[in-house]
Amino acid sequence: MNSINRHILTEPQLEAEIYYLTEQEGGRKTAVSSGYRGQFYYNGKNWDAPQQFIDKEICNPGEKVKVYLQTLSTDFHVGHFFIGQDFEIKEGARTVAKGKITSIIRTDFNYWDGSTFLKSIDKNIKPYSDINDLLGFRIDFEHWLTETGLIKNVEFDMTGNPECMMLVKCKLIDKNLQPREVACRIIECWKTESATSNHLYKVEMNTQSSSKTNQLQVEKFVLTFATWHSIFLTGQIIVRQ
Known part of the structure; x- marks a missing residue:
């Protein structure tokens, strides 16, 4: 077997x-x-991302x-990447390499936000405005968030901004739940x-260490979304302790 093909990724996502x-x-x-599996560092966070070398076996x-x-x-x-995006490879706190997508x-994985979404959809697709449709979404959101067994105190804020029409704000029942599980x-x-x-989503999560247990807790979790067919809805689900 060719040595360059020794470490084949099952699902390469980025080059x-x-x-x-x-x-x-x-x-x-x-x-x-x-x-090699150095830490893949971008947007201020470290992640696991094995590398498959394309043009050589050793660097x-x-x-x-x-x-x-x-x-x-x-x-x-x-939803977080764009061509030309810079990143680093770290070993602990030390940067050992610098890269570009x-x-x-x-x-x-292509980057999107409310502005790019509005530019990308057909101009004939308008935002949800019927009060009954929006009420239906609110009922659905509250139902399934509550059904997770994680969430309480679901509140809604209709912003009037087509880039982020609905803010769904809620709190964790148990602040000691593992962030990844939440x-x-x-x-x-x-x-x-x-x-x-048709839908898009992307997530951001901030964590903090508990002073009592020294375990990570969710400080803030945000799921940004857009969903559409003949009309569209944009918004965020915001979870705090």
Whole structure:
């Protein structure tokens, strides 16, 4: 078997070019090989994302390498990437490489926000404005959020802004729930219960360490969404302790 094909990712999502810093630049002393799993750092957070080298098997400090990346927590990366986006590869607190996204293979990883969404949809698709339709969405949101067993005190704010029409604000019943569990259950409920046939979403989560247990807790979790067919709805689900 060709050695360059030894570390094949099951689902490459991004393509990038990475420069590995020399020791003098603060990088590694030794080379890295295809399959390397340094921390993938962008937007202020570290993530797991194994690398499959495209054009070589070994990359020495001071060299560049073309790679495929596969994130291991997919839902947290949907909607966040654009061509030319910078990132770093870290080992602990130390930056060992700097990279740039050159291609987005997984299409739902493409960056979006309220402004880009409005520019992308057909101009004949108008925002939900019928009070009964919006009431139906509010009832649905409150029902499935409550049904997760995680959420209480669901409140709604209709903003009048087509880029973010509805704010769904709620609190956790148990602030000691694992952040990953909270995120995954709300994302899954959004995708299976409230999204229409066409939808976009992206998530952001801030955590804090409990002073009592020293475990991570959800400080704020936000799921930004857009859903549409002949009319559209945009908004955010905001979860706090």
